[in-house]
Amino acid sequence: MDQGKNEMKTPKKDVLGLSLAELTEEIKSLGMPGFIAKQVYEWVFKKYRSEFADMPNISKMNRDKLAAHFVINRFLSTQAISSGDGYAKKYIFELSDHAKIESVVLREKTYNTLCISSQCGCAVDCKFCLTGFAGLKRQLAPSEIVNQILYAFQDNEPISHLVFMGMGEPLLNFEAVFKAIEIINSEEGFNIGKRKITVSTSGILRGLQKLLDHEICINLALSIGNAIPSKRIGLMPIEKTNPLTDVINMVAEYQKTHNRKLTLEYTLIEGRNDAPEDIKELINLAKYLKAKINLINLNPHPKIPLKPISNEKMDAIKSTILAERVPVTIRFRKGQDISAACGQLGESLLTPC
Numbered sequence: 001m002d003q004g005k006n007e008m009k010t011p012k013k014d015v016l017g018l019s020l021a022e023l024t025e026e027i028k029s030l031g032m033p034g035f036i037a038k039q040v041y042e043w044v045f046k047k048y049r050s051e052f053a054d055m056p057n058i059s060k061m062n063r064d065k066l067a068a069h070f071v072i073n074r075f076l077s078t079q080a081i082s083s084g085d086g087y088a089k090k091y092i093f094e095l096s097d098h099a100k101i102e103s104v105v106l107r108e109k110t111y112n113t114l115c116i117s118s119q120c121g122c123a124v125d126c127k128f129c130l131t132g133f134a135g136l137k138r139q140l141a142p143s144e145i146v147n148q149i150l151y152a153f154q155d156n157e158p159i160s161h162l163v164f165m166g167m168g169e170p171l172l173n174f175e176a177v178f179k180a181i182e183i184i185n186s187e188e189g190f191n192i193g194k195r196k197i198t199v200s201t202s203g204i205l206r207g208l209q210k211l212l213d214h215e216i217c218i219n220l221a222l223s224i225g226n227a228i229p230s231k232r233i234g235l236m237p238i239e240k241t242n243p244l245t246d247v248i249n250m251v252a253e254y255q256k257t258h259n260r261k262l263t264l265e266y267t268l269i270e271g272r273n274d275a276p277e278d279i280k281e282l283i284n285l286a287k288y289l290k291a292k293i294n295l296i297n298l299n300p301h302p303k304i305p306l307k308p309i310s311n312e313k314m315d316a317i318k319s320t321i322l323a324e325r326v327p328v329t330i331r332f333r334k335g336q337d338i339s340a341a342c343g344q345l346g347e348s349l350l351t352p353c
């Protein structure tokens with residue numbers, strides 16, 4: 001029998017998508033002691049077990065009951081590709097319906113960041129992004145988001161920082177992303193602090209409003225494209241329905257009420273957003289929002305008809321920004337050789353299974 005198909009039909013709840021409090025309630029409602037939830041969490045999140053039969057400190061009777069009501073779904077298959085420079089490792093995960101998503105481990109000097117996907121593909125269609133080119137295939141469930149991190153830990157990649165900058169627009173899958181963050185952040189889950197979790201958005205007004213109302217405070221990164229709206233629209237069509245001016249007001253409100261780090265992500269594209277007036281507007285925006293600027297040179301790809309800027313121009317833009325006393329970093333092209341660099345995820349969606 002095809003085990004994958006069998007699991008898809010089952011109404012069993014996936015432990016990876018339940019907070020400890022939810023799992024405790026579910027377990028109690030089945031007549032088992034609530035502390036079993038903590039034992040299950042320990043086996044799953046600290047010892048990476050995916051079968052209840054492999055949890056020996058739980059009685060056989062309760063293990064059978066757990067197996068009758070819950071699953072711990074792992075990916076159908078995983079492919080890991082390391083970059084030649086050793087700074088990045090890309091995972092391609094196959095979901096239960098054979099759709100594929102990607103995550104990337106980025107190795108810094110003293111810590112590792114995991115860049116994870118929030119959707120399979122993306123509908124936002126930023127012109128500089130391969131995922132946008134592929135389009136949206138489907139939303140991810142909380143368990144599928146959590147599973148990406150679980151896999152990295154199991155693969156001996158100690159992850160201390162998380163960025164939702166992989167495939168998808170996280171604020172268009174808000175409920176699943178923030179349920180996953182609750183599990184990731186919990187002490188019994190991965191215990192990754194909220195200050196080490198960054199959600200990157202293209203500026204979805206509806207999602208930003210939900211973020212303002214939500215109790216979890218995470219760091220925010222806002223993808224700008226071009227700070228001049230009439231030019232932004234050509235790079236980020238979302239400007240039509242989610243104007244940058246409104247987005248800025250909501251982000252400023254989030255800053256005021258949540259006091260978290262804000263980064264403006266700026267993908268540089270020759271002739272589209274590298275003129276002095278473009279950079280001036282970017283600087284003005286960063287000053288207004290008290291934000292750091294992260295410059296990313298476009299990662300060229302045959303499917304993307306845009307060009308990166310030269311290294312000299314990149315350095316000159318960085319100097320201009322620094323001269324205005326605005327913090328700025330340049331994101332290097334880690335993992336470009338394995339299509340793991342920013343804006344390059346989504347190759348697996350373009351490749352037939």
Ligand code: SF4
Pocket residue numbers: 122123124125126129130131132133166167168169201202223
């Ligand atoms: S940059 Fe982000 S929001 Fe834009 S198309 Fe790519 S994945 Fe979607």
